[in-house]
Each structure stands twice: as structure tokens, then as C-alpha cells.
Amino acid sequence: MTTAAVALFTRDLRVRDNPVLSAAHREADTVAPLFVLDEAILSGGACPPNRAHFLAAALGELDDELRELGGRLIVRAGDVAEEVARVAAAADAAVVHIAADFSAYSREREQRVRDRLARDGRELRVHSASLTVVEPGDLLPAGRDHFAVFTPYLRQWTDARRRTPLRAPRHLELPRIPAGSLPEPGDIGAGEPSPELSVGGETTGRKILRDWISHNMADYAHGGDDLAADSTSRLSPYLHFGCLSPAEVVRRAGDSTEGAAAFVRQLAWRDFHHQVLAARPDAAWADYRDRGIRWREDEQAVEAWRAGRTGLPIVDAGMRQLRAQGWMHNRARLITASFLAKSLRVDWRIGARHFRYWLVDADIANNQLNWQWVAGTGNDTRPNRVLNPLRQAERYDPHGDYVRRWVPELAEIEGRAIHRPWRLQVDYPAPILEFPGM
Template sequence: MPTAVALFTADLRLHDNPVLHAALRTGGEAVPLFVLDDAVRDAGFLVPNRAAFLVDCLHDLDAGLRRRGGRLVLRSGDLTEQVCRVAEEASAAEVHLAADVSGHARTREERLRRALGAAGRELHVHDTVVTAVAPGAVTPAGKDHFAVFTPYFNRWAGCALRTPLDPPRALAVPAPVGSLPIPSAASLAPGRPSPGLPAGGESRGRERLAAWLDGPLDDYAQGHDDLSRDATSRLSPYLHFGCLSATETVVRARGRGGEGADAFVRQLAWRDFHHQVLAARPQAAHHDYRPRGDRWRTDPQEIEAWRAGRTGYPVVDAAMRQLAHEGWMHNRARLLAASFLTKTLYADWRTGARHFLDLLVDGDLANNQMNWQWVAGTGTDTRPNRVLNPLAQARRLDPDGAYVRRWIPELAGVPGPAVHRPWALDAAVRRGLDYPDPIVDLDHALARFRAARGLD
């Protein structure tokens, strides 16, 4: 009876998984395989927050497979060597894998294809596993990718999506194929994860998606920028690890209809947009997509104040403290924190992107790096020199100061919008606050940035 290997990567789910579906289509046995890849560890991508979430995902995936008569096979080491070894043990003729866009993913695919081919085995790579629309599926005339979101979205919105796949009812794993036990998070990435980290796994992701679609989605268009309401889906970690299918999420959201669904689907399109940019320009993960001739400042004290949430600008500091506590940050807060670092402090976007990747449970290379470049003005933003004023943004996005008071206990007693300007309070009140004065003057910082970009 034919056997195939389903190699899980960023698709840790049973529902709507073309990789697993294809491995089972012959009706024979299949090996659901996950490899703890040495290359991922060596690159520093497996940090405590993502390690903890990953372990949850693996336990949940294994439990789902066991309910269907199977099990997850776990190996550790060089991915190519381990996949070839498992394929040999299972006498598998095929290996199935999800397409991905990073330089690491491309190198992994090519190495695997060569090694399997040398042994007379085939590698099948499936797109629309990580994204709803495959990178490169829509392109402008004469170019290999869209560099501006709106025309991309107009084409993306007209794409016919595949029908989401049901999870397998049953599967069998060849008996001779052994597995390592699922490790602890601490053994993968020493250090403590954020105390407010969400639990991982497909089961939790599907529960959260169902709850989101059953009401809160309807208000998304009006409330998604309001920091105090926290009216976003918080589905990004589950999409990043593939606990949820982007295709199924779009299809189900569209099925709800309404302004909220439209606005939410547009955000999912941004995710696909960044993947198609990085697919076409993999070097943009570490190099300016559109160089501006920046000579970034390096002030270790300022950068450390930004990391610690001690800049003296409460809305920025609240965002950074939310990141440290939850391993997640509201999307608008991400933009504010990134603008403050790259344009107000005029520090290299790569410094901020690395810090975010050190903490974000949804630390997706395409979205993290390309969003940082968008804010820094070296990416796809059509207004590359815009600067987000943290005071003006705080008045608009957190008008009553609830978000700031939630994350900065030093300012919990400051009423209303006054919390956004604690340095302007009465001197007697200020003496009772363990909160710093601003580390930079906004007018001076804006003039410095404009001069650096040659705008004066």
C-alpha cells in the first residue's frame, strides 16, 4: 500500500490542510512529520514565547491525530536528513510540504528536493497553505509583484479561493516509524515566556475564530483602531503557526458579510501582500526594500528606554509593556512604537524588528519585517516620510487614557487624557509618579528626521 510523508511546517492543523490531504489521497498510510530544525534554532528564531506556543501546537496536533487513529512523528536535527530518514523508514514514495516565502524556506525546499530525488522520491510543494492567495498568483503587467497595497488588494479580492478541506476522518501511520517525545518549551528556548502568552494549538485557534465570527467581527470596522477597546481578533499567532487556515478564515469571514467582515478581510489581504513582496524580494528581510540613504542614529540609552517602555511617551511605553507581558501587541500600537523608534529616535528599523521577533508569538518574518520597513519609510508605504506623533495618536486612539493606565501602573491614578502628558501635571503630583520625562523633544526629533531625509 502506498505511503507518503506530510511534513508539517507553518501548517500545524488538521482542518483545511492541503499537505495532509494530498499525503492521504492515495488511501494508503501517511506519516505526519514535524522536524525541530537545527537551522531554525541556530538562526535564533525559536525564542521562549514562540517555543511555548509551538509546544502547545504540537501537543494539540498529536492529540487530534490520535483521535483519528494516527500520531505525530517528531524528529530533531537537520531537516533534510531527518525527512529522508523517515521516508526511508516508511518506504514513502512522496513527501508533501507547504510552500513558504522566506530565504530559509526556499533553501529548505531545494535541499529537500535534491536529496529526495537522489533517493528516487518526489517532493510535492503546495501553495495556498500559508496564505489565502499564493504569492505570485497576481502580478502587475511586466512586474513580478505588487509594490503598493491598494492595486494588489483590488486584484486579490477578485481571486477565486479554493474550497476549504475537511479534516481527515482516519489515518494510519506505519508502525516502524519511531518518534521523539514532544519536548518542553524550556528545552527548546531557555528563558521564561511572557506571563500573558496565549495558549497555542488548532483547538484554541478554532475556538477563538468561532467566537470572533459570532459577534465581535461585526464591530471591527468601527473599533479596530481603538486601543482601549482591544477590539481585534487576536488570531495572528494561530495564523502564523498555521493552526488556522488563512483560506478558511477569509471564506468564513466573507460568509458573515458586512462592513466589519470587509475590514477584517482587508487586513488578511495585507498578510498575503507582505508574503508576495518577500517572495519576490527575499533580501528585504534584512535590507532596505527602497533605500533612502539613511544614516541611522545609534543611542543605546534611547533604544533601551524604548525596549523597556520608559521613553516618557505613555502610549509608546504602554505598547512596549503590552508586548513584554503578552508577546503580542495591538496593530495600531505596533505602528506607533515602530514610528517612534525609526522616525522620532531615527534608529535603524532592523533594531526594532529584531526586538519584536524576540518577543512576538506571531513573529512572522514577512509581516514583521515588511511592516517595520513600511513604517520606517524604506518599504512599500506611498508616504515614506510620514511621522506618527505619539501625542496626537494617543488623543485619537486612546482618548480617555484607558490603554495607558492598563499597562503603566505608575500612571493608574492620573485621570482622563491627562495621562498622555504626565510631565505637564502639577509638580506635587509628578513627584508621586515613578515615570520618566520624555527622552526626546518631538519638534526637535521631527526637524532632525526631515533634515536626515533631505526634506527641508
């Protein structure tokens, strides 16, 4: 008798090191690789254009990878629980496999799918270690349900036992059910994407990873904060959508160089935020630590910040890069977020929403909890830290090349004078806020 299983893809859009796909293949004769365009997300506008375009490309590359194995991606749209139940029934699959996720919505979705399948006598099986290197909850301080401070978490994370990444199945046999059509970006989210947006999936992500490790990673410890050099990996969108396995990325990066260690540390930060969110799902929008901050309402200043017209070139450059590419250098994220939350004293949630709309890599754990770290309501052990944008510019864009790239009206200014254009006769907004050193 032929057995069947459903492998439900969510944020694990890859065939290599995919515990969900591997388990379905191992335990059944035929596998239905399924992705559901979730009406609860699409109808609520939670998939902005940049992420819609990236997701469409990632699903296309996933389908290509599955076809290489003899299968293809089955696509449905609608209520996730109902669509999964229909595909499971059509395939006569007793078990549906899914990756564990940690946001409040992901947990609610998982329970709805489980309950719906149970009505038909079918089982939902949840697999860990798909989205992070170390599963949230595996590392715990004495007497607490999560680490609240990164450094002690990093010590345990570094010493934690790592699983061996899984190979892709050698061959997949599909059940005889219609596959459906791959979505276009407009089927996922409305609106125009960033003009310089880069998209891809597993195939593209693996190429970027190979090139990064071979050519750039060794210098990351010393050049990673150099805004003009742009020498970060740019792998965050591929990790967000699960086109790359974080466990495999860490394994391939190794720890033999200072640059590799610095890069892997960033993946530890990613895991840290996921374990915070898993323990405190409300931290997605509620202050992790209530500091009693009285936020200011200043829509004019917020709009200047969004548009990259604050009069502070380093801030404006970061915000314009965000709009143009759907991505922003991590140092620029810190500078722009600190300017809004710490200097303007505007509620961090306003900034987090703007980032979530434009950033192709914005997930709940990293976007929201990084914003809270900057705002002083999160896990920063120095909650009163304020980044002076002038000092940040002089340190991380000393020659002004990053500003020249993104603020072209200042491109003719030579040297460090570009960071203080108000001292010159140029057509550029006056600063909306003053800082020491101006």
C-alpha cells in the same frame, strides 16, 4: 501492495484545510505526519521563548487532532533533510509532501530536502495555498513580478478566485514506525516566556475564531483601533503557525458586514507582504527602497524604548504590553515603530529584531515589511509619514485606559492628563524626545 507517504508539517500545524495532509492521505494507504525540530533554527537561537511555548502547545493540539483521526504526530530533531529522509525510508514512502513557503531560508530548506530525497530515489512534492489566501505570484501587475502598492493589489485580490477549504481526512493509517516524543518548550527555545503569554493550536484557534465571528467582528471597522477596547481578533499567532487556514478564515468571515470587510482587508495585507517577500527575499533585512536614510546610533534611547521608559506613556504602554503578553495591539505596533524609526531615526532593523524576539506572531514577511512600511523604506506610498504619539494617544486611547493598564505608575491620573504626565508631579521619566503639542 501498501503505499506510504510523508506529510511534512512546517507552518501548517492543522488537519483541516491542509493541502499537504490531504494530498498525502489521498495518494497513499498510510501517512506519516512528521514535524522536525530543525537544528539549524534551534542552534541559531531563532526560536525565542514565546514562540517556543506557543509551538509546543500547537504541536500538542496537532497531535490530539491527529489521534482523533487514528494517527499521531511523528516528531524528530536534527537536520531536516536527514531526518525526513530517515522517516521516508522507515515508512517506505516514495513521496514527501510539504507546503510552499517564501523566505530565503524556507526555499533553501526545501531544496536541501529535495536533493537528499533524490539520492534515495524519492520525491518531494510542494503544495501551494497553505500559508496564504492567494498564492504569491498568482496576482501580478503588467510587466512586474509583484505588486509594490497595496491598493491595486487589494483590487485584484478581492476579485481573485478562491479555492474551497479542504475537509480533514476522515481516518489516517500510520506506517509502523516510532512516533517519538512531543517536545517541551525547553526543547525548542531557552528563556522565560512573557508572563501573560497565551498559547494554543488548531483546537484553541478555531474556538477563538468562532467567538470572534459571533461576538466581535461586526464592530471591527469602528473599534479595531481602540487600544483600550482590545477588540482585535488575536488570531495572528494561529495564522503564523498555520493552526488556522487563512483561506478558511476569509471564507468564514465573509463580507456581509463592514466589520467583516475590514477584517478581511487585514488578511489581504498579510498576503500582500508575502508576495513582496516571495519576489524580494532580501527585503527581510535590506531596505526594499533605499531612501538614503542616515540612521542615528543612540543605545540609551533604544534601551529606554525597549524597556518602556521613554517618558511617552502611549509608547511605553505598547512596549510593556509586548513584554508582558508577547503580543501588541496593531495600532500600538505602528506608534512604537514610528517612534523608533521616524522620530528617533534609529535603524528599523533594530526594532524588528526586538519585535521578532518577543512577538509570538512575528514572521519574516509581516514583521519585517511592516517595519519597513513604517520606516519609509518599504511599501508606504507616503514614506515621510510620522506618527505623533500624543495625537495618536488622544485619538486611540482618549480616556487613557490603555495607558493605565500597562503603565500602572500613572493609573491615578484622571482623563487625558495621563498622556502628559510631565506636567504633573509624578514619578515617571521625562520624555526623551519632544513633539508638537507638548
